[in-house]
Amino acid sequence: MxxxxxxxxxxxxxxxxxxxxxxxxxxxxTKSISIDFSSxxxxxxxxxxxxxxxxxxxxxxxxNFKDDLLKGLSxxxxxxxxxxxxxxxxxxxIKKEFLIEQIFYxxxxxxxxxxxxxxxxxxxxxxxxxxxPTGPITVAHMRGAVLGDVITSLLLNSGxxxxxxxxxxxxxxxxxxxxxxxxxxxxxLFGQSIKLNHDEYPGEYLIEIAKLxxxxxxxxxxxxxxxxxxxxxxxxxxxxxxxxxxxxxxxxNIEFDKFSFETDIVSSNVINDLFKILDDSDLLYNGVxxxxxxEDIDDWEPRSQLLFKSSQIFDDQDRALKKSNGEWTYFANDxxxxxxxxxxxxxxxxxxxxxxxxxxxxxxxxxxKIISNSENYLEVLTCQIVRLIKNNKILKMSxxxxxxxxxxxxYNQVGKDPLRYFMISKKSETSIDxxxxxxxxxxxxxxxxxxQYAYARASSVINKANDLGININSFNKNTKIKExxxxxxxxxxxxxxxYPYILHQSALxxxxxxxxxxxxxxSISFHSFWNKGKENESLRFIDEKNILKSQTKLLWLHSMRIxxxxxxxxxxIDYHETM
RNA sequence: GCGCCCGUAGCUCAGUGGAUAGAGCAACCGCCUUCUAAGCGGUAGGUCAAAUGUUCGAAUCAUUUCGGGCGCGCCA
Numbered sequence: 001m002x003x004x005x006x007x008x009x010x011x012x013x014x015x016x017x018x019x020x021x022x023x024x025x026x027x028x029x030t031k032s033i034s035i036d037f038s039s040x041x042x043x044x045x046x047x048x049x050x051x052x053x054x055x056x057x058x059x060x061x062x063x064n065f066k067d068d069l070l071k072g073l074s075x076x077x078x079x080x081x082x083x084x085x086x087x088x089x090x091x092x093x094i095k096k097e098f099l100i101e102q103i104f105y106x107x108x109x110x111x112x113x114x115x116x117x118x119x120x121x122x123x124x125x126x127x128x129x130x131x132x133p134t135g136p137i138t139v140a141h142m143r144g145a146v147l148g149d150v151i152t153s154l155l156l157n158s159g160x161x162x163x164x165x166x167x168x169x170x171x172x173x174x175x176x177x178x179x180x181x182x183x184x185x186x187x188x189l190f191g192q193s194i195k196l197n198h199d200e201y202p203g204e205y206l207i208e209i210a211k212l213x214x215x216x217x218x219x220x221x222x223x224x225x226x227x228x229x230x231x232x233x234x235x236x237x238x239x240x241x242x243x244x245x246x247x248x249x250x251x252x253n254i255e256f257d258k259f260s261f262e263t264d265i266v267s268s269n270v271i272n273d274l275f276k277i278l279d280d281s282d283l284l285y286n287g288v289x290x291x292x293x294x295e296d297i298d299d300w301e302p303r304s305q306l307l308f309k310s311s312q313i314f315d316d317q318d319r320a321l322k323k324s325n326g327e328w329t330y331f332a333n334d335x336x337x338x339x340x341x342x343x344x345x346x347x348x349x350x351x352x353x354x355x356x357x358x359x360x361x362x363x364x365x366x367x368x369k370i371i372s373n374s375e376n377y378l379e380v381l382t383c384q385i386v387r388l389i390k391n392n393k394i395l396k397m398s399x400x401x402x403x404x405x406x407x408x409x410x411y412n413q414v415g416k417d418p419l420r421y422f423m424i425s426k427k428s429e430t431s432i433d434x435x436x437x438x439x440x441x442x443x444x445x446x447x448x449x450x451x452q453y454a455y456a457r458a459s460s461v462i463n464k465a466n467d468l469g470i471n472i473n474s475f476n477k478n479t480k481i482k483e484x485x486x487x488x489x490x491x492x493x494x495x496x497x498x499y500p501y502i503l504h505q506s507a508l509x510x511x512x513x514x515x516x517x518x519x520x521x522x523s524i525s526f527h528s529f530w531n532k533g534k535e536n537e538s539l540r541f542i543d544e545k546n547i548l549k550s551q552t553k554l555l556w557l558h559s560m561r562i563x564x565x566x567x568x569x570x571x572x573i574d575y576h577e578t579m
Numbered sequence: 580g581c582g583c584c585c586g587u588a589g590c591u592c593a594g595u596g597g598a599u600a601g602a603g604c605a606a607c608c609g610c611c612u613u614c615u616a617a618g619c620g621g622u623a624g625g626u627c628a629a630a631u632g633u634u635c636g637a638a639u640c641a642u643u644u645c646g647g648g649c650g651c652g653c654c655a
Contacts, residue, residue, distance in 0.1 A: 034597080049597060052635080087598060088635085132655065174655050292652055293580050305653065316582070316651095323653040330655050355649050358583050384584070384649075426592065429584055431648060433591075447603070453617060461614050517593060520602075531619035534610080542614060579617070 003102055003497055004078050004094050005035050005046065011076060012050045015069070019054075024065075026057040037498045038521075044082070044091030045494055052088040096482035099490065102497050104477060106559045114500040114566055118507070119160030125341050126152055128352035129249070129256075130167040133241040134178045135203050137248045138404045139434070143383045144352045145407075146423035146572075147512065149254045151350070151381075153570040154507040163346070164256045167337060170238045171262040172330060177201065179234030183221070185210035186233070190222055209240050251411045252420060253572055260340070262333060270343070271328060271336040274367075275321075281370055283309040289320060313366035331360070335367045338378070342371050349377060350510075355384045355431075381510055384431035386423070410436075417573040421448040424571060425516040447520055452575055454523040455564045457530060458557045459577035461541045465554055470547055472554050484552040486539065488529050493556050495522050499563050503570075512571060519567050526560065 016028040037046045073082045078098040128148025131141045181201040184194040288302045306322035321332040368378040506514040533540035541553045568575045
């Protein structure tokens with residue numbers, strides 16, 4: 001990258017090194033140098049705290065730091081002018097010629113603009129959703145689903161290779177209960193009266209599945225009471241529900257590269273490998289866990305079982321790997337699954353978990369530290385719950401009680417774009433309230449429309465200009481361009497040119513909401529400029545009497561569309577030239 | 580009891596060491612003979628939960644307190 005922000009940052013680092021070498025300064029921590037390219041105060045195109053940071057470290061009292069710094073800065077080829085404010089900030093205005101240069105670069109890069117090779121083709125495995133196949137996917141998983149998908153895009157745009165993975169918990173007692181629940185629904189179809197236990201699944205979708213089995217096999221299973229029957233019903237249910245889940249996710253354009261099944265992990269030997277690795281590190285022992293605090297557990301009693309010394313690594317207590325009856329715990333299987341991922345030679349694992357799994361992070365990170373010998377090999381991102389609000393009431397949901405709202409239902413009410421946009425436009429660790437009444441209204445309350453509208457408006461100008469024979473197809477750099485750029489336009493151009501940094505930060509911190517903040521910010525500036533043309537005709541985009549001026553505006557309009565398209569593609573929403 | 584997350588305008592949220600703390604919605608006042616008014620401009624709205632500390636500088640970092648959420652079994 002060779003834009004003004006990068007160039008300036010590099011200059012400060014170079015300046016620091018040389019000044020330290022000349023013994024003018026003590027060591028300057030270059031990490032504390034910040035370049036502010038979006039300051040609202042607008043005292044300069046960009047500003048920096050470098051003077052404040054460095055002046056503390058000055059050694060030679062006779063050295064005139066301020067003058068030397070300003071002289072050096074003003075000699076930089078992209079700097080128009082610069083000064084240091086009373087309170088110590090460096091404010092710099094960029095030469096218009098340089099900005100125009102950068103705009104041509106942007107236009108040339110097109111969809112490559114902003115992309116980087118930061119990831120150096122390292123292969124990341126990102127596991128998300130992984131909802132148990134015991135029912136259709138619900139709003140509880142919606143946020144993690146979109147977040148995982150968008151973070152994947154961010155990583156791909158930063159030069160990583162990415163595998164999207166879904167872990168299917170198709171073993172264990174919940175699946176047995178699912179199978180039993182389905183079987184009862186099947187019996188019900190043959191006139192038997194059934195009673196579902198408290199822990200069984202009452203959802204009506206099981207009736208639909210039962211009907212299918214009846215259609216295919218008739219009463220074949222009614223009298224049967226065998227292992228075959230149990231397996232048949234639970235396998236059928238899982239297969240059917242997983243397809244529903246896939247279809248529902250497809251509605252949001254979310255697809256996976258790989259599905260891993262718990263049953264495959266169980267039947268492979270990977271859990272024994274895990275046991276050996278932990279045992280060789282002397283991290284396993286038979287012991288008794290303390291009674292957990294908090295809610296009272298009626299049937300608790302101390303029992304000896306196989307424990308993992310996770311408290312020696314990241315956790316605050318040791319965790320069970322085997323139940324007292326000798327079976328592996330869920331955690332053991334899941335840890336084995338992570339060893340399986342490690343064995344598939346990924347450079348990094350990312351998991352996206354719901355807030356209800358936060359307590360599992362220390363133990364899983366402990367396991368992966370032992371496996372990979374790296375503290376950050378596993379990165380776990382969490383997302384807090386999305387509360388659904390309807391008629392000013394919070395909808396309480398539980399899959400087992402069957403009163404949940406499915407992703408499919410919400411999709412039918414609001415559509416893909418607002419749903420995707422809303423899920424990632426807030427920091428994931430913050431819980432959000434999703435007001436169904438407001439979202440159903442489908443009006444300007446949805447910021448996604450605001451941005452799509454900005455895109456459509458920009459397109460409409462470009463198309464209109466094209467009809468008048470004005471375009472930038474064979475338009476080249478021209479010294480007159482800079483005379484036509486107003487301050488508002490320069491501000492928009494500066495924002496557009498900062499996009500690579502926003503994208504980079506967004507990918508680095510796994511925070512897609514930085515992109516939505518950015519695009520809303522640019523949209524505001526754009527709509528604002530648009531309206532100025534109503535009052536002041538000279539600010540309109542198209543002026544048939546002044547082709548060069550019109551072309552200048554088309555220049556950054558095209559740039560804006562490129563940046564918008566890139567962002568829309570990353571967050572996975574549509575854009576249209578007309579609305 | 581313990582752990583994690585959160586507390587910023589009436590509401591929903593940005594901002595995580597820098598300049599006078601921002602946006603959307605809601606409220607009030609304006610702007611359509613016009614490249615899309617699905618928009619724009621303006622007014623009003625704040626003890627950044629509280630206290631103490633760290634320093635040139637704190638919404639941001641540390642400690643404590645108060646509020647809210649989520650979690651803490653051999654479940655999955």
